[in-house]
Amino acid sequence: MPDSTTWTKSSFSEGEGANCVEVTRDGDRVLIRESDRPDEIVVTTPAKLDAFLKGVKAGEFDHFVDR
Template sequence: MGIVENQWLKSSFSTDSEGNCLELKRVGDSVHLRESDAPDTIVETTPEKLLAFLKGAKAGEFDHLI
């Protein structure tokens, strides 16, 4: 899947009925993150930092938080 510029995306594991949706979108050289139930609160990061986080999540480094 290629980069989708300026379009909010969410995981297929997110559930609308419970409001547990973390959404991301690419804006220029940054990535924006927000929660669907608080769409005005946006966190901005870089693709490199997001990649490092995702690698850690895939490796189970944050499993103790859930």
């Protein structure tokens, strides 16, 4: 990962506190982290992230939620 990585906070994150999901690009990779655990980074591709987000929006993972 580049030393000068600029992370972008999700617009759904709460204020400036520790509940922030952050994302950045590194070449052809997308890096995702939780702001209160910055050393734990999920690495994926733009296509896989796009497919995941479309699945979330379509409710494909709703069965994992305990209601």
